[in-house]
Amino acid sequence: xxxxxxxxxxxxxxxxxxxxxxxxxxxxxxxxxxxxxxxxxxxxxxxxxxxxxxxxxxxxxxxxxxxxxxxxxxxxxxxxxxxxxxxx
Amino acid sequence: xxxxxxxxxxxxxxxxxxxxxxxxxxxxxxxxxxxxxxxxxxxxxxxxxxxxxxxxxxxxxxxxxxxxxxxxxxxxxxxxxxxxxxxxxxxxxxxxxxxxxxxxxxxxxxxxxxxxxxxxxxxxxxxxxxxxxxxxxxxxxxxxxxxxxxxxxxxxxxxxxxxxxxxxxxxxxxxxxxxxxxxxxxxxxxxxxxxxxxxxxxxxxxxxxxxxxxxxxx
Numbered sequence: 001x002x003x004x005x006x007x008x009x010x011x012x013x014x015x016x017x018x019x020x021x022x023x024x025x026x027x028x029x030x031x032x033x034x035x036x037x038x039x040x041x042x043x044x045x046x047x048x049x050x051x052x053x054x055x056x057x058x059x060x061x062x063x064x065x066x067x068x069x070x071x072x073x074x075x076x077x078x079x080x081x082x083x084x085x086x087x088x
Numbered sequence: 089x090x091x092x093x094x095x096x097x098x099x100x101x102x103x104x105x106x107x108x109x110x111x112x113x114x115x116x117x118x119x120x121x122x123x124x125x126x127x128x129x130x131x132x133x134x135x136x137x138x139x140x141x142x143x144x145x146x147x148x149x150x151x152x153x154x155x156x157x158x159x160x161x162x163x164x165x166x167x168x169x170x171x172x173x174x175x176x177x178x179x180x181x182x183x184x185x186x187x188x189x190x191x192x193x194x195x196x197x198x199x200x201x202x203x204x205x206x207x208x209x210x211x212x213x214x215x216x217x218x219x220x221x222x223x224x225x226x227x228x229x230x231x232x233x234x235x236x237x238x239x240x241x242x243x244x245x246x247x248x249x250x251x252x253x254x255x256x257x258x259x260x261x262x263x264x265x266x267x268x269x270x271x272x273x274x275x276x277x278x279x280x281x282x283x284x285x286x287x288x289x290x291x292x293x294x295x296x297x298x299x300x301x302x303x304x305x306x
Contacts, residue, residue, distance in 0.1 A: 009183075009184050009185065009215065009216035009219075012183060013102060013103075013219075016102050016103065016105070017102055020098070020100055020102065021098075024096060024098050024100075028096045030094075030096065034093055038102075043244075043245055043248070044219065045215060045216065045218045045219040045245050046219065078245075080101060080102045080103060080219070081099065081100065081101050081102065082098045082099070082100050082101075082102060083097070083098065083099060084095050084096055084097045084098050084099070085095070085096045085098060086093055086094075086095055086096075087093070087094060087095075087096050088092065088093045088094070
């Protein structure tokens with residue numbers, strides 16, 4: 001498995017996360033996102049390290065630039081879910 | 089004054105958008121009466137040769153077509169078009185998997201109701217495609233005898249999301265000292281009860297059983 005491909009996958013997941021967060025920020029009339037909290041299961045097919053690596057790239061040029069991705073790892077299951085946002 | 093930070097609850101699955109699109113695709117296929125089979129495997133395990141043989145065999149009795157995904161090149165589509173079946177290439181650029189929107193876009197201009205079986209060959213990759221539902225009825229994972237019997241143990245997620253497994257390149261089994269029992273044992277340990285077929289698309293070995301199975305489920 002080419003590690004770069006693995007990262008590409010996480011990059012598209014990260015872009016998906018940013019997109020959802022932007023919509024939610026607008027919906028809640030928030031100004032800025034400080035952090036995104038994500039639930040991640042071992043069977044999600046997504047690597048935590050690669051996702052954290054890709055996240056700043058996905059944020060580039062969006063209102064989420066400079067925000068933090070907080071990943072809450074679960075011991076089982078295939079969760080890949082945004083729990084909530086810390087906004088101001 | 090800086091606004092006070094606050095928590096906003098979201099509770100949204102990240103791949104929800106793909107799941108919604110996949111559900112729409114599935115509904116569309118169901119209404120059209122089209123059975124959709126997706127094929128996943130690592131690069132070089134024989135997806136295209138397997139599909140080539142399958143299209144050629146089925147063409148006489150069913151209306152079949154294929155979508156093939158790759159990062160670059162139209163080579164696979166050109167190869168498969170020789171079967172005479174309609175084939176379209178999806179080039180993903182740098183994306184390592186197909187998603188429901190790519191399938192949906194590729195189907196533009198096709199009347200799916202005129203198809204009995206649509207095959208979707210995913211990008212050669214045992215990791216990323218597992219997270220993306222394509223609205224398929226049957227997901228087939230290929231494992232070639234040349235790539236090692238422990239692939240299912242190394243990539244359990246893709247084996248878990250697949251419905252059946254096909255061991256390919258059986259004509260090379262002896263030459264590469266393929267441990268058949270170990271392969272079956274490993275598949276069953278990650279996906280108990282999984283139906284497994286053994287084929288050689290090159291010699292035709294096992295292709296009849298596989299084709300019969302496919303025609304019986306669709």
